Amino acid sequence: MQRMHSKSGSTLTTLLLGALAALVVVSIILFPDLAFQSSLEGLTIWWKLVFPALLPFFIMTELLIGFGVIQGAGTLFEPLMRILFRLPGVSGWALASGLIVGFPTGAKITASLREKGLITRIETERLTALSHLCSPIFIIMVVGVGFLHNAQLGILLTIIHYTSALLTGFLMRNSKENRGITQSSPELSASIQSTKKPVSTSIWKRALTTMREAYLHDGRAFGKLLGDSVTSSVQTLMLIGGYMMIFSVLINVVNIVHLTQSISFVTGSLLGFLNITTDTAPQWIKGVFEIHLGAYAFSQIEDFPLLPQMALIGAFLGWGGLSTHAQVASFHQKTDARYVSFLLARALHAGLAFVLTVFLWKPLVWLLKDAEPSFLWLDSAVSEHQATTFPLNGETAWGLLGPMLSQLMLLLIVMLMASVSIQIIRNRISR
DSSP: OOOOOOGGGSHHHHHHHHHHHHHHHHHHHHOHHHHHHHHHHHHHHIIIIIHHHHHHHHHHHHHHHHHTHHHHHHHHHHHHHHHHHSOOTTHHHHHHHHHHHOTTHHHHHHHHHHHTTSSOHHHHHHHHHHHOOOOHHIIIIIIIIIISSOHHHHHHHHHHHHHHHHHHHHHHHTSGGGSSOOOOOHHHHHHHHHHHSOOSSOHHHHHHHHHHHHHHHHOOOHHHHHHHHHHHHHHHHHHHHHHHHHHHHHHHHHHHTTGGGGGHHHHHHHHHTTTOOOOOHHHHHHHHHOHHHHHHHHHTOSSOOHHHHHHHHHHHHHHOOHHHHHHHHHHGGGSOOOHHHHHHHHHHHHHHHHHHHHHHHHHHHHHHOOOOOOOOOOOTTSOGGGGGGGGGTTOOGGGGHHHHHHHHHHHHHHHHHHHHHHHHHHHHHHO
16 A cells, blocks of 8 residues: 555645644643643543443454454445445444444544555545544433433434434435445455455354454564554553643643634624524634534523524534544544544534534424433532543443443444345345
């Protein structure tokens, strides 16, 4: 795989990164107490929610790639992923992990697949956009139960989030650039071709053969593979934590220097057609920068109609926040994937989520029954970020590992059954 010019090498990217670094340094010098408190709050979210939720899955992904399990599973998932999203079978693991664990798991796994040459650049960009999802645990437990005190609203947001994500994936699937498919490697091409026509050996034997060949090609012993997996996963999580701390500082700096007033006209105009005059500029700033803070801020607006409140929260969940955008860009520094494709997908996801919330609001509320707003009142001395741990009763997310693993296994089994059924039907039709 030939690597394209690094995105960080462009003049614009260099200037933006330099300006961001300078702003962080200046803010720390001018507001040391605020910077320390903000970074500590970002660190709290990372340590209690992000680190325990992502670490096991990052390590597991690296191990499964090294042992060839994901490559072998790609043979099994190939019929399903091709017919739905025009993606190779190995992308099934990234999609399932992104769906259950949440962002930025999908982007990290996708970057690993591209570095191994298992998917093409176009497939990398589309899979990154498709697998960049909020986990159902985050939407239902943290946003629904913790922020809104209403699990039914969390379920509603979850339905909207995944429906708009699927629509985004289908729209990108049918784009002009994505109609042609270029295979990534000889091994993957052979695997794909074998799923398109009946052969003497079963799909299960072909999967085992692919798995063994991938493991022999990797060549690392178990001890070496485990050490590399742990090292890579911890380094990735440290990077994520750093971004969360930086953007937490930036949000507070933006509030202090009153930059929110400069966008009040824009946000007011966007909500004017709904006859809403509440100033939501501070909430928009938080939603654009960091999804945890943005979701919390929008859920706490008083005297705000429930429908636009849910539509805005759904839109910003689809957007994901610039903090995760920066994380995704950093994961793909070693690949040739373009950030602009991810940016457009996130904007499309956000727009679809907003529109779907407006159009599906009444039928969804009727199905869920009695979905009423409820606000989380906190003492002014308590940090906003501490509220994100409320659904966990002050504990970390380690206790959620079991449910997430169970959900992931169930989803993979369903995908596997659907994919094998498609392959069986294909074989019978082609006879």
